[in-house]
Amino acid sequence: MRLAITEQYRLKTQNNIYDITGYVNAKTLANFTSAEDFIGNNIYTRGGVRDNYSNKYINEASINAMSQIIQKDLTTPLPWKPEDYIILTNGLCGSSCALITEHAAEFKNVSTVVVGGLASNNLMSYSSFTGGMVNNSTQVFNSLGELGLLNNTLMPKPYPLTGMVSSFTMKEVYSKTNPDEVLDFAFRPADFRLFYDEKNIRNVSILWSQAAALIGSK
Template identity: 30%
Template sequence: MSNNIGGDDTSVSIFTTLLLFQSRKPYFFPTSININNFSIPVIKKNFDTHSDEFDFYNPYSYLSFPSGEPFKNASEFIGPLTNLTSSLHLNPLYPDELQILNRTSPFRWTSDDIIIITNGFCVDKCALLTLFLSKFYKVKTIAVGGLLDTPMSFSTNPGGSITSTNAFAYSAGDKTPDLPEINALILTIREAYDFNNDNITTGVLEYLFKPADYRLYYNESNARDPSLLWVDAANLLN
């Protein structure tokens, strides 16, 4: 999982989790998006027109948390606006992913047979996957490198999504030229949340420190041949 930037598609992390462990519900961390005077009309339009295009502001792109059921209406997705964020929701899987899961028998191994090793640069969807496996399935984690005898996280920048002022202008139908990317204002529009066994959120994942269970350190040998780190990791399982 080292030097893993994670990618854009959350369903890959969800699919991997369910492929390994198929029993738990809710099956992943919930998220919410920012709600404002711009996004509310977009949400209502997407719902009323039954849009099948993926959009941060399309209720049909998500499932409600913790039930995993589709949203009944736009208001249910928008929520009470307590913190200017939407109701909690989950990303659904693609039909072909569901088909594979339905045709796959449970694997014989357990969480005790798996260990996650990372140099800490396990970003975005990689971070969500490792955090979920660690918390709810007790998969052991190893962080490699860092400061001696100092706790180190095995993940970085878990979840969430950003957009830019250019994207807002495009969605609003603004025909003005885009600002150069270096000058465009980047905005956080989506957050991912930790939650407990009662399905109550306990904080934004971005700001929660999750240290690894074990530490390994680089030396001249494993810096040249990273496979040696897997040997050390396997020894921790035994």
């Protein structure tokens, strides 16, 4: 990956998954001045395996794009405060769902409620994996091809069978209040717990009402 990032920084191809130009340093909020500046010298242990990781960064390009959408479409201030909200999930909330819910709970102390799970477990997480961003093998091979690295001995080879695709995440997401906590591995227990019954399992609006009744109870 180091070689791919270095080549992308030099060649600046379009829509390449190894492009880092939209990222800024998470500590300084400054743009990275080179591929090496982005990569850094970080070794972490994940699942018992020690490996190299890049410096922590913020995807400023995505944040700016989202800010523009909000500024354009939310021209009238919303009448609700964070304490007027509650997030209801069944614990399978992952990817973008996990990013949004954990951000709201961590930054604004928005209440959370989870439904389902084993009754013998007192606590249940309202979110699962954050995942960063999902890429697939087709994107990897296409990006490597654009960089002239597809035949490099250090790079993975395309699958032998047509149509074979695998998806995976290439990024970790960290907590802002606890910068060393990787959210993919974090257990985030909900503030409240609901269980399915004969009625609410058939009518989700009942669950919404049950969750809404808990607003302000934290």
